[in-house]
Amino acid sequence: MSIIAAETQIGTVALTVADMQRALRFYQEHLGFQLRRTEDGEAILGTAERDLLQLKELPGARAVRGVSGLYHFAILMPNRRELARILRHFGNQGTRLQGFSDHLVSEALYLSDPDGNGIEVYRDRPRSEWPYREGQLMMATDPLDLQDILNELADEEGSAKDAPWQGLPPGTIVGHIHLHVSNLSRDEAFYRDTLGFELITRYPPSASFLGAGGYHHHIGINVWAGAGAPPPPHDAVGLRWYTIDLPTQDARDAVEQRLRSAGIVLEAHQEGLLLSDPAANGIVLRVIE
Numbered sequence: 001m002s003i004i005a006a007e008t009q010i011g012t013v014a015l016t017v018a019d020m021q022r023a024l025r026f027y028q029e030h031l032g033f034q035l036r037r038t039e040d041g042e043a044i045l046g047t048a049e050r051d052l053l054q055l056k057e058l059p060g061a062r063a064v065r066g067v068s069g070l071y072h073f074a075i076l077m078p079n080r081r082e083l084a085r086i087l088r089h090f091g092n093q094g095t096r097l098q099g100f101s102d103h104l105v106s107e108a109l110y111l112s113d114p115d116g117n118g119i120e121v122y123r124d125r126p127r128s129e130w131p132y133r134e135g136q137l138m139m140a141t142d143p144l145d146l147q148d149i150l151n152e153l154a155d156e157e158g159s160a161k162d163a164p165w166q167g168l169p170p171g172t173i174v175g176h177i178h179l180h181v182s183n184l185s186r187d188e189a190f191y192r193d194t195l196g197f198e199l200i201t202r203y204p205p206s207a208s209f210l211g212a213g214g215y216h217h218h219i220g221i222n223v224w225a226g227a228g229a230p231p232p233p234h235d236a237v238g239l240r241w242y243t244i245d246l247p248t249q250d251a252r253d254a255v256e257q258r259l260r261s262a263g264i265v266l267e268a269h270q271e272g273l274l275l276s277d278p279a280a281n282g283i284v285l286r287v288i289e
Helices: 020-030 080-093 146-153 158-162 184-195 249-261
Strands: 009-017 034-039 042-046 051-057 069-076 099-102 106-112 118-124 173-180 198-203 207-211 219-222 238-246 267-269 272-276 282-287
Touching: 009 020, 009 069, 009 173, 009 282, 020 034, 020 042, 020 051, 020 080, 069 106, 069 238, 080 106, 080 118, 080 146, 118 173, 173 238, 184 198, 184 207, 184 219, 184 249, 238 249, 249 272, 249 282
Parallel strands: 009 051, 069 118, 173 219, 238 282
Antiparallel strands: 009 238, 034 042, 042 051, 069 173, 099 106, 106 118, 198 207, 207 219, 267 272, 272 282
């Protein structure tokens, strides 16, 4: 059981990109984000309801391998029909997809932005359908039946079938984030014991998945960039920080107390409290009441 509040979610992901206009075209035209506002040279994108993504341009920034940082962030669609709609849109746009997986708990599409930042677009199966074995949640990386997903749209006719795609629908959120770290056991202990997420499943010796409130995972961590991977250099594209959204001030205070007891340095941030995990991935603790 997690000791962090069960309603905890991942909120906004902040990325460095090399070319703002190129990134904006991609996120708006291919993924359907709305440009909500610009502040201090940064672009904030999301849905009509909420911020999901914050982009900061660093001209000449480069993709660097073998470092900690973002593996992917995951856009959670509200249902399977919306996953089918964005899949059809990808086909219409000629969006290059890099993979497709049935994870038993979810169905997922994989791609990356022009800077190489990894993205997952997925839908969850109802929790009543999640498979367990001896109390352990089961996940897999099975082939995904794309045609079966597109069949969700088979009943559309006439203007509904031909209507232009309207972008990310209401209810879309960042469902989880998956990170490259440098030491799996150390970083798993940080997310489990200090932040308070529950360890859902582990794929030794390379990956762990942790969640709040019984979710299959809000945080994925892996050492696929190499054990002991250093932080990225200052001129790299990729993750700046992501928010962990807590439901109340009391919930955030409880996390803050555990962090301070563990000697974690916390800094004031416009969104909340800024810290780094042991692999130097930036985190902002934010209250969403």
